Amino acid sequence: MSNDTTYIAGVGITRFDKQPGKSVKDLVRDAVSQALADAGCDAAGLQAAYFATAGQGSIEGQYMVAGQVALKAMGIAGIPVTNVENACASSSTALNAAHLYVASGAGDICLAVGVDKLYSEDKARSFAVFDGAWDVHDASAQMARLMALAPDVTPPPGFEEPGKRSVFMDIYASLARLHMKTFGTTQRQLAAVAAKNHMHSTHNPLAQFQYPLTVDEALAARPVSWPLTLPMCAPISDGAAAAIVCNAQGLKRLARARAVRLYASVLRTATDRPADRYDRHLCHLAALEAYERAGVGPQDMSLAEVHDATAFAEIQQTEALGFCAFGEGGPMAESGATSLGGSIPINVSGGLLSRGHPIGATGLAQVHEMVTQLRGEAGARQVEGARFAIAENGGGFNGVEEAVTCITLLGH
Numbered sequence: 001m002s003n004d005t006t007y008i009a010g011v012g013i014t015r016f017d018k019q020p021g022k023s024v025k026d027l028v029r030d031a032v033s034q035a036l037a038d039a040g041c042d043a044a045g046l047q048a049a050y051f052a053t054a055g056q057g058s059i060e061g062q063y064m065v066a067g068q069v070a071l072k073a074m075g076i077a078g079i080p081v082t083n084v085e086n087a088c089a090s091s092s093t094a095l096n097a098a099h100l101y102v103a104s105g106a107g108d109i110c111l112a113v114g115v116d117k118l119y120s121e122d123k124a125r126s127f128a129v130f131d132g133a134w135d136v137h138d139a140s141a142q143m144a145r146l147m148a149l150a151p152d153v154t155p156p157p158g159f160e161e162p163g164k165r166s167v168f169m170d171i172y173a174s175l176a177r178l179h180m181k182t183f184g185t186t187q188r189q190l191a192a193v194a195a196k197n198h199m200h201s202t203h204n205p206l207a208q209f210q211y212p213l214t215v216d217e218a219l220a221a222r223p224v225s226w227p228l229t230l231p232m233c234a235p236i237s238d239g240a241a242a243a244i245v246c247n248a249q250g251l252k253r254l255a256r257a258r259a260v261r262l263y264a265s266v267l268r269t270a271t272d273r274p275a276d277r278y279d280r281h282l283c284h285l286a287a288l289e290a291y292e293r294a295g296v297g298p299q300d301m302s303l304a305e306v307h308d309a310t311a312f313a314e315i316q317q318t319e320a321l322g323f324c325a326f327g328e329g330g331p332m333a334e335s336g337a338t339s340l341g342g343s344i345p346i347n348v349s350g351g352l353l354s355r356g357h358p359i360g361a362t363g364l365a366q367v368h369e370m371v372t373q374l375r376g377e378a379g380a381r382q383v384e385g386a387r388f389a390i391a392e393n394g395g396g397f398n399g400v401e402e403a404v405t406c407i408t409l410l411g412h
């Protein structure tokens, strides 16, 4: 086996929720200790670490060297530690860097960890994290363009005077309106996504929300930004997730039997595509590259974890990953095909909508779910016979699409 075959040897995760009593250091220690134990590795066995956070500066004021500080507090020091910020795709980007590190042979065993605390008693600070992810140099022009994607859609009563929310909910809402106008996607289909992900996370003891929700309840919930209601939007969450990444040499020193192969990790940034050219969406292009590298296709996937920062985003990513034709994501969600037991279960963890979305930890949480499923250890939410799994983790916005996406494809 050559060095460029890489593996996830261990994973760890905290509960995702508002956790005012826990610091970033507490969350990191919890997730990293689990990942080390899972891999059969001690801290001294790590040769490098990539530390992802997007909001720690805003909430805890640690704007620089966050990784060095948090990891040294648990005895991981004296090795290369690199801080990674790529908005909501920060921790899949950390995984990408760890994968390249061990694939290059620079070292054999590497840590990727992602963490964020978004909750603050002062709500304005939580929302400032999202405002900070926006391109401040061109914000008003970009925002005006994004908000005008489907100008003739008039929000129904209740949606005209919405309360405070992250700027991203308005952006996704505008993209959803364009999709509705172009393909006939309905608000009920978005509600089906929210209800499905809530149903999934009733089986996930680490999820932020563990109660079921019906489609009608999702439709009747508090309006946020037309067509999105509250449960169609990711919540404010705190949490951390970690993975131990290694090459074949490193695997000889670890718990080999539990390792899952990392077939592809593809990072890509936005282009200036026209809004209705879904076939040039960065996630679609990155997914095609990942499938090609892995020598598989969407039909081979047993499950997917996608970046459902809103219910609309899941529909878009279902299409981008090739599980259906462009425009068919809404009907597919409504058909039950993306539910546990369906032909391609999506977000069996509960997804960002219901497992939670501490942005710098989300990409590695998706990896945690995929590894758990591929090992057959997901309990009541297990996808039977899981063999390949794919995750899409997006971050920020630039033009009419996410500023960055990272696709991770794992399998046996």
Ligand SMILES: CC(=O)SCCNC(=O)CCNC(=O)[C@H](O)C(C)(C)COP(=O)(O)OP(=O)(O)OC[C@H]1O[C@@H](n2cnc3c(N)ncnc32)[C@H](O)[C@@H]1OP(=O)(O)O
Residues within 6 Å of the ligand: 088, 123, 130, 164, 165, 166, 167, 168, 169, 209, 224, 230, 231, 232, 233, 234, 235, 236, 309, 353, 357, 359, 394, 395, 396, 402
């Ligand atoms: C590329 C990207 O990933 S961009 C996405 C990055 N993430 C974001 O932008 C975060 C988006 N979320 C938000 O803006 C906000 O959380 C909102 C608008 C959805 C809700 O805002 P608020 O009403 O201020 O939320 P708050 O946290 O106070 O919760 C109010 C209630 O709604 C509930 N709630 C909040 N979000 C959700 C949700 N997604 N689903 C179900 N219930 C929810 C809370 O549990 C709480 O219930 P309680 O009163 O019984 O305790």
